[in-house]
Amino acid sequence: MSGRSAPVGGLLQLKAVDLEFGAVRALQGIDLRIGAGERVALIGANGSGKSTLLRVLHGLLAPTRGALLRDGAVRQAMLFQRPYMLRTSALNNVALGLWIAGRKWAQAREGALQALAAVELSEVALRNARSLSGGQQQRLALARAWSLKPDLLFLDEPTSSLDPHAKREVEALMAQFAQDGMTLVFASHNLGQVKRLATRVVYLEHGRLLADLPVHDFFNGPQLRDTSREADLFLKGELA
Numbered sequence: 001m002s003g004r005s006a007p008v009g010g011l012l013q014l015k016a017v018d019l020e021f022g023a024v025r026a027l028q029g030i031d032l033r034i035g036a037g038e039r040v041a042l043i044g045a046n047g048s049g050k051s052t053l054l055r056v057l058h059g060l061l062a063p064t065r066g067a068l069l070r071d072g073a074v075r076q077a078m079l080f081q082r083p084y085m086l087r088t089s090a091l092n093n094v095a096l097g098l099w100i101a102g103r104k105w106a107q108a109r110e111g112a113l114q115a116l117a118a119v120e121l122s123e124v125a126l127r128n129a130r131s132l133s134g135g136q137q138q139r140l141a142l143a144r145a146w147s148l149k150p151d152l153l154f155l156d157e158p159t160s161s162l163d164p165h166a167k168r169e170v171e172a173l174m175a176q177f178a179q180d181g182m183t184l185v186f187a188s189h190n191l192g193q194v195k196r197l198a199t200r201v202v203y204l205e206h207g208r209l210l211a212d213l214p215v216h217d218f219f220n221g222p223q224l225r226d227t228s229r230e231a232d233l234f235l236k237g238e239l240a
């Protein structure tokens, strides 16, 4: 069930959400509220449910049980691990998104140029997007999301396929977006990145939410390591 009713004191809220893929219980009993201005990292081992949770939050998957409450006025966008690029110029890849959102083509083009400048891709504006490097494509995907001026941006492991330099560039853009007031919810396997970017950490294990803490408390408090051996191994980097 999903609703238009406003979430309590936040942009978005999940209440007792289960998500099943046939016999696979990908999410179980998730309660989560996303407030404006937060930078929430979703972490957990492979298969713990991070991507599924992002898809439910963005409305791409409907909960099997439970509710998604969202404020209809909140604009949201999502960025995937490997961005999908249309076989046309970088400029058109951004402008088409704006055009589909209702802008006239001249305005869409203007907005796209601004977005490309924001991610320092002006020089490759006319290059075919598919010929760009992985890092450039991820920055282009960020420009495409940024141009739509979302209040809330979901990112599914946005730097996992990038080299360290490109990773830092994408992180810098995420930090800049957050500074501009965008709320970020991102899945990550990179604990250093989580410490650099997140204000809050949500830890998932086998589809259950085991911890939801401010970033400092998550990494410095003993609670989670004491309750879950898997979490202890994960935090030591022995589970990816």
Ligand SMILES: Nc1ncnc2c1ncn2[C@@H]1O[C@H](COP(=O)(O)OP(=O)(O)OP(=O)(O)O)[C@@H](O)[C@H]1O
Pocket (backbone or CB within 6 Å): 021, 024, 025, 026, 044, 045, 046, 047, 048, 049, 050, 051, 052, 053
């Ligand atoms: N479309 C699908 N059909 C069936 N099962 C799925 C589907 N998508 C995900 N699952 C299962 O749901 C569970 C959660 O998967 P999910 O992709 O959300 O985990 P994740 O934490 O994002 O993993 P990773 O870190 O590997 O990306 C896993 O058991 C996965 O196999």
